Amino acid sequence: MYEQLAAYAGRPAATAATGKDPVNAPMIRHWCEAMGDTSPAHRGPDAVAPPTMLQVWTMRGLSQAPGPGGDSARSPAYDELLRLLDGAGYTSVVATDCEQEYLRPLRPGNLITFDSVIESVSPRKTTKLGTGYFVTTRMDVRADGEPAGTHRFRILKYRPPHRTKELRPRPVINRDNAGFWAGVAEHRLLIQRCTACATLRFPWLPGCNACAGQEWDTVEAGGEGTVFSHVVMHHPSFPAFDPSGEGGPYAVALIELAEGVRIVGNVVGVPYDQVRVGLPVRLEFLRTDPELELPVFRASEGG
Numbered sequence: 001m002y003e004q005l006a007a008y009a010g011r012p013a014a015t016a017a018t019g020k021d022p023v024n025a026p027m028i029r030h031w032c033e034a035m036g037d038t039s040p041a042h043r044g045p046d047a048v049a050p051p052t053m054l055q056v057w058t059m060r061g062l063s064q065a066p067g068p069g070g071d072s073a074r075s076p077a078y079d080e081l082l083r084l085l086d087g088a089g090y091t092s093v094v095a096t097d098c099e100q101e102y103l104r105p106l107r108p109g110n111l112i113t114f115d116s117v118i119e120s121v122s123p124r125k126t127t128k129l130g131t132g133y134f135v136t137t138r139m140d141v142r143a144d145g146e147p148a149g150t151h152r153f154r155i156l157k158y159r160p161p162h163r164t165k166e167l168r169p170r171p172v173i174n175r176d177n178a179g180f181w182a183g184v185a186e187h188r189l190l191i192q193r194c195t196a197c198a199t200l201r202f203p204w205l206p207g208c209n210a211c212a213g214q215e216w217d218t219v220e221a222g223g224e225g226t227v228f229s230h231v232v233m234h235h236p237s238f239p240a241f242d243p244s245g246e247g248g249p250y251a252v253a254l255i256e257l258a259e260g261v262r263i264v265g266n267v268v269g270v271p272y273d274q275v276r277v278g279l280p281v282r283l284e285f286l287r288t289d290p291e292l293e294l295p296v297f298r299a300s301e302g303g
Helices: 003-008 025-035 078-089 178-187
Strands: 012-018 091-101 111-119 131-143 146-159 190-194 217-220 225-232 250-257 262-270 280-289 290-300
Touching: 003 078, 003 111, 012 078, 078 111, 078 131, 078 146, 178 190, 178 217, 178 290, 190 280, 225 262
Parallel strands: 262 290
Antiparallel strands: 012 111, 091 146, 111 131, 131 146, 190 217, 225 250, 225 280, 250 262, 280 290
16 A cells, blocks of 8 residues: 555646736735734735745645646546545545745735645554554645745645544644643643743744744733634534534634733533623633543623
């Protein structure tokens, strides 16, 4: 099996593809507002795009309609590889991590082209999720024909172990967020704080999105917050996410903490249809199974 999979390493996933839109100021503004990035470098006539937007300019959008490069830019090799894994029983997939390298700043008006290659397929690995293979693709991005950066994206295609009880997916813990999960294990919700400008940030990032400082410490959240926005999940049915065990519907909320940062989590203590914007909540920790404990938010009495 591994010999078949390894033969795909080096094969193209996309060639000479073109971004659907040039780098543009409206998208930069939307990104900065969503991420809370207030750096002046991303505004004005000499604005540059945040480096972490590198992959944004290559995406085909929710409709999956092809960009100017058309479907001819897409190689069948990646789909063939995934079908081979599916056929062997490795039907589940989880994104594990990505790596980006930035070679030049991107500015409004730059035309984006890119190539993508299947960089590697790992030998079979056994993880807590199940047994499977790590597949890494590498995208080489160009701006107006000049190298602009690389984007590596890694997934695990795995065969989930048989369980008598459905469990929640495990969070991916890496070098950037390990401190957060260590805090959760101690029933502490830790927020990063830049030691250069004191800006708080969440989720955890390797650098400050306000001043680009690389040094940071943490502050512990007090636990008070309000529902900033929320959605109700009706499908697919997933009993592990529903306290009743019946599979939903259940509410997923974006909680604004008293410290000013926001975190995604479940609201407990009220039915899903009573969750509303502005609902006061309080942090607590929920053990979902013997191996996993998560921060959740309980609706305050009378809220």
